[in-house]
Structures are given as C-alpha cells and as structure tokens.
Amino acid sequence: MNKHICTRWAFDLTSWSPTLPQLAQAVASIQAEERTRLMKFHFIDDFLSSLIGRLLMRKYVSTCSGLPPHQVQFGRDVRGKPYWVQEEGNQQRPPLSFNVSHQGDLVLLAGICGDSAELDFGIGADVMKIEYSGGKSLSEFFRLMRNKFSPHEWSYIGRPQHNERAQVKAFMRHWCLKEAYVKELGVGITVDLQKISFSVDTTHSLAEEVSPLTGTTLRCQDQPMDNWHFEEHLLKEDYCAAIAFRNCLPLEHARFQLLPIEQLLVESDQSKSEDVVAYCQKALLKPYKKVS
Secondary structure, three states: OOEEEEEEEEEEHHHOOOOHHHHHHHHOOOOHHHHHHHHOOOOHHHHHHHHHHHHHHHHHHHHHHOOOHHHOEEEEOOOOOEEEEOOOOOOOOOOEEEEEEEEOOEEEEEEEEOOOOOOOOEEEEEEEEOOOOOOOOHHHHHHHHHHHOOHHHHHHHOOOOOOHHHHHHHHHHHHHHHHHHHHHHOOOOOOOHHHEEEEOOOOOOOOHHHOOEOOOEEEEOOEEOOOEEEEEEEEOOOEEEEEEEEOOEEOOOOOOEEOOHHHOOOOOHHHHOHHHHHHHHHHOOOOOOOOO
8 A cells, every 4th residue: 555645734723813804815715605605604613614624625735736726626526525626637636635624623634645546545534622511411421322333442432440531532532533434435424333443542542742643443344444544633632633544544644733824824816805805894793602
C-alpha cells in the first residue's frame, strides 16, 4: 500500500471574533449556493463553523492543485458530500480526498493527496468534545446507546475501573472512529454500527504527548479490514479526533496544525460589494448559542 501526503488542519473558533470587513472577505471567497446554505443556520456559531469548513476545503484544494482559490469550485454528491468540481480533461489531477468536521470550538480538515496511478483511496475525519451534556443520566444514556457498539468495544468503554470521565472519553473515542469510517464510506450513521468493531490502543491513554495514536484496527462483520488505517488525536485537552484512511497510508503520522484566520482569508474585490456586505451584516445579527 503506497503512502500519500496527508494534511491535517484545525481552526479554533474562539480565536476569531469576526469584524465586518473580515467576514466579508471570508464570504466573498465562497460560492453563491454555499452562502445560501450558510444563511439557513439560526446561530452564528454554526454559521461560522460551516464557513470555516468551506474556507479550509478551498485552501486545501488550491494548495494541492495550484489553482487560485477563486477558481476552486465544489459540488455535492447525492449524499450531500462536498467534492471538487474539475474542468473537463483535468479529472482527478491531482487525485485527492478530503473531509471536514466541526464540533464546539473546533473545525478540522483532513486531506490526502496521491499520484495519478492510484485513484481508489479516501479519507474520513471526525471530532468530538469529550463531555456528556445530555438530559438523561450517563448510565441511562449508555444503556440506550449500547446497541451501537460491539461487545468487544463495550468491554473497554464500560470497564468497571474506569471512572465516569474515563468512560465518556472511551465512548467518544469509539464514536469518533465510527463517524470517521462511515463518513468516508459516504453512508452516514445508517449502517449497523454494532457490526463495525474497533480495537483501540489500550497500552496508551489518548493524551497530547502521545497524539496521534495509530494502533487502532477495525473488523466489520467479524472480518479484519486490513485496507483501513486510523489515527486518533487529542486536541485542546477536551476534544478527540479520528482520521480514517481507506487504501492509503500517510507519509508520516503528525498532529493537527492550528491555522490562524489570516491563512484562510483571500483578497477579493467582491468583499466590498453591497450584496456581500449586506449579507454579512445580516449574519452578524444571528445570536450565539447560550453556554450553560
């Protein structure tokens, strides 16, 4: 299995309180249909998370392809998954796969770029905050969710020696891996998750000094899935992330690179247009989610 160049970018939303000119610069970089989709969000938090995700995708494809960011165009497949729309005759040059995930303060992009000889590879990524904030007790939540995990997985998640925090962390690690896997498949959480069984590295606790962990293996329908490889990351102490690699391996295992907003913004004359400015003024009126 050949190795590929892997990109891991993260953005911390707490680092950015957008001014109107900055937001206009960001919005001017994305397509009209993307703007329409973003404006449907009720909260500014979700608006900004999705906007940053679009900017990360555009920067990634521009970096890999050499195209100026304004020439990068995206479409959505039948499952709603974004993909790079290429001009006729330039299909899969370079071949690449990317995936964006966001939760809470973090927005992530994981991307992998190969050579023209290999097209059948892909990547999925997910990020989860290591906390339980549901209305039910944790034991009741676990009872309801147990059928989403294999007996092998639950033997680790529900270890008696785990305190509540450790159980939540083990749960989120496994859920994150499952999400990354099914996101690459493009099927969403509609498959029988109990038949997707992960074995995580139990010799190390997922901690910043050992992130990423790379010893995770997968069995589906009790069959080893040797063409899949995984990374588990810890970010900001209370966020775990997972990357699923299908038919590919990264050249090296590395941490996520935290990008500042300045690396995502692109100069554009459109940022001063009346339509873009009015759009951003409306967006900035959206409320923030209340933090309990």
